[in-house]
Amino acid sequence: PAATAAVQLDDEVLNRCEESFRASDQDRRRSQAKNYAVHGIIGIVCRHDIPLFVANLTDPGERHHYTVALLRKVMQQLPPTATLGVLYDIGCQLDRAIRKHGYMPELIGRISWATSVLHAYGHQWACQLTYHPRKRIGFGLTNGEGCERVWAWMSDLIPTERLMAHHRRLFALEGHLQHLGLQHRLTLGRWLDRQLKQTQLCEQEALGLLRKCGFTEPALPLLVDIHKHLDLVSRIQQQQPEVVSLAEQLGILRILNSVRDQVQKQDVPYLTALSRCLVLKEQVVSRLVGRNFEFDIINRYKRGHDEEGPSKGRLGTTGIVKVQEKIVRRDAACRRAIQKYNTAAAALRDLEPRPTWATIETMPALITPQQAMDTTVDADIWYLLWFDATGSPPPLWFSSETARKGIRMLLQRDRCSEEHARLLEEAQHLKTWLQELLQAALAACQSAPSTFIHSALIGY
Structure with missing residues (x-):
C-alpha cells in the first residue's frame, strides 16, 4: 500500500498498550530466562504466508532490533521507490520507537504500520482505531497472522529440535521453511481464487447491510469529519510547545478556574456515579483482555489446519490443563467485575435528580454475556462514556447503532475494493x-x- 503516516497518539495510550502486551508475556519471559544461546526464532512473511527471512532470537522476548534488521533486509530486495505495509502485533510501539529514536530514517516515509487483526484486543481502543488494518487505507483484507500460521505448520519440529545440535537445527529449519515456501508458491493460483471468492462475499455483505442501514452516502461525511478532527489533533500535537506558550500568555489559569466553578455547580452525586462507572468499565475491559490472552495460548496451536487437528499434540495435556485453570480463574474475576459495573450503571440510571444534559443515550449501557465474549475492534464493549456538560447532543456515531453499523460497512466495502484490485x-x-x-x-x-x-x- 501507499505509505501513509498514522495519527500520532498520546504517549499514555501507547504506554497502556505496551503494559498490556508486557503483562501477557511475563510467563514466557520467565520460562526463557534460562541460559540458552537461542530463545526462539522471529520471521517476516509476505501476505501469501511465504517465509521471506528468519532470524534467531538470542534475547528473551522480541526486541526492536530484530524487526528493524528484518525490515532492512526486505527493503534491500525492493526497488527504491517501493512502499511496504507492515502488520505486527505491537506495530504501534515500533512505529513510535522508530520516530522517537530515528531507526531507519531513510525508510520511515516508505513504511505504513498496522497491528495484526487477531491480537487487536490487547490495544487501547484509540490505538485500534488508528492502527487496525480494517481502519487503515491500503491494507485490504490482510490480517497479519501469517507468522502464526507458519509457526503452527512448523510445530512438528519442536520435539525433535530439542535434541539437535546447533547446525542440525538450522539445517532442519531452513529445509522446512524452503519446503513451505515452495508449496505456497505452487498453490498461489488456488490461494488467489479462494481470496477472490471471500472478498466478493464480504463486499456483497457490506453493500447489503449498507442498503438496509441507509447510510451509503451520509456515512461518508461522518468519516470525513472524524478524519478532519484527527488531523486537527495531530497538528496541535506537533505544535504543542507553541500552543502551551500561547495558552500561558492568554491566562490559561483563569480559564481553568472558570471551568472548575461551572463543574462545581453541576450535580456532584451524578458526576461521582458517572466517574465510578468509567473506572469499573475500564476494569472490565482490562480483565476481558487478559482472559483473551489466555485463550490465545490454546488457539494459536489450532491455526495450522494440519491433519492432526487437536491441539493436545502441540501444547500437551498438562499445558492445556494449566491454561484452562487460568481461564477459569479469569472468568470468575470477569463475572464479578461485570456484575459490579452493571450494578453501578443501573444505579446511575435510577439516580434522581440528574442534570438536563444526562440523557439515556449518554448513560453507560449494561454489559450482556454475549457482549463480554466479543472484543473485536467494532464491539460495543469498547464504548466507554460520553460527557458534555454544555448540553450538546452526542455525535451520531455514539448515539446511533445504525450509524455505527453504516460506518463499519462502509469501511468494509472500501477494504474489499482494495483487496479486489490487489x-x-x-x-x-x-x-x-x-x-x-x-x-x-x-x-x-x-x-x-x-x-x-x-x-x-x-x-x-
Missing part, C-alpha cells in the same frame, strides 16, 4: 511469471544437448 494485480503478476517460466522451459528443451535431457525437460 488480487487482480497479483493474478496478472502470476500470469507473467508463469509465462516467463514456460518460455525458459521451451528454450531449454530446444537447446538440450541430449535426448535424455530433452525428455526430462518435456516431462517437467
Whole structure:
C-alpha cells in the first residue's frame, strides 16, 4: 500500500498498550530466562504466508532490533521507490520507537504500520482505531497472522529440535521453511481464487447491510469529519510547545478556574456515579483482555489446519490443563467485575435528580454475556462514556447503532475494493511469471544437448 503516516497518539495510550502486551508475556519471559544461546526464532512473511527471512532470537522476548534488521533486509530486495505495509502485533510501539529514536530514517516515509487483526484486543481502543488494518487505507483484507500460521505448520519440529545440535537445527529449519515456501508458491493460483471468492462475499455483505442501514452516502461525511478532527489533533500535537506558550500568555489559569466553578455547580452525586462507572468499565475491559490472552495460548496451536487437528499434540495435556485453570480463574474475576459495573450503571440510571444534559443515550449501557465474549475492534464493549456538560447532543456515531453499523460497512466495502484490485494485480503478476517460466522451459528443451535431457525437460 501507499505509505501513509498514522495519527500520532498520546504517549499514555501507547504506554497502556505496551503494559498490556508486557503483562501477557511475563510467563514466557520467565520460562526463557534460562541460559540458552537461542530463545526462539522471529520471521517476516509476505501476505501469501511465504517465509521471506528468519532470524534467531538470542534475547528473551522480541526486541526492536530484530524487526528493524528484518525490515532492512526486505527493503534491500525492493526497488527504491517501493512502499511496504507492515502488520505486527505491537506495530504501534515500533512505529513510535522508530520516530522517537530515528531507526531507519531513510525508510520511515516508505513504511505504513498496522497491528495484526487477531491480537487487536490487547490495544487501547484509540490505538485500534488508528492502527487496525480494517481502519487503515491500503491494507485490504490482510490480517497479519501469517507468522502464526507458519509457526503452527512448523510445530512438528519442536520435539525433535530439542535434541539437535546447533547446525542440525538450522539445517532442519531452513529445509522446512524452503519446503513451505515452495508449496505456497505452487498453490498461489488456488490461494488467489479462494481470496477472490471471500472478498466478493464480504463486499456483497457490506453493500447489503449498507442498503438496509441507509447510510451509503451520509456515512461518508461522518468519516470525513472524524478524519478532519484527527488531523486537527495531530497538528496541535506537533505544535504543542507553541500552543502551551500561547495558552500561558492568554491566562490559561483563569480559564481553568472558570471551568472548575461551572463543574462545581453541576450535580456532584451524578458526576461521582458517572466517574465510578468509567473506572469499573475500564476494569472490565482490562480483565476481558487478559482472559483473551489466555485463550490465545490454546488457539494459536489450532491455526495450522494440519491433519492432526487437536491441539493436545502441540501444547500437551498438562499445558492445556494449566491454561484452562487460568481461564477459569479469569472468568470468575470477569463475572464479578461485570456484575459490579452493571450494578453501578443501573444505579446511575435510577439516580434522581440528574442534570438536563444526562440523557439515556449518554448513560453507560449494561454489559450482556454475549457482549463480554466479543472484543473485536467494532464491539460495543469498547464504548466507554460520553460527557458534555454544555448540553450538546452526542455525535451520531455514539448515539446511533445504525450509524455505527453504516460506518463499519462502509469501511468494509472500501477494504474489499482494495483487496479486489490487489488480487487482480497479483493474478496478472502470476500470469507473467508463469509465462516467463514456460518460455525458459521451451528454450531449454530446444537447446538440450541430449535426448535424455530433452525428455526430462518435456516431462517437467
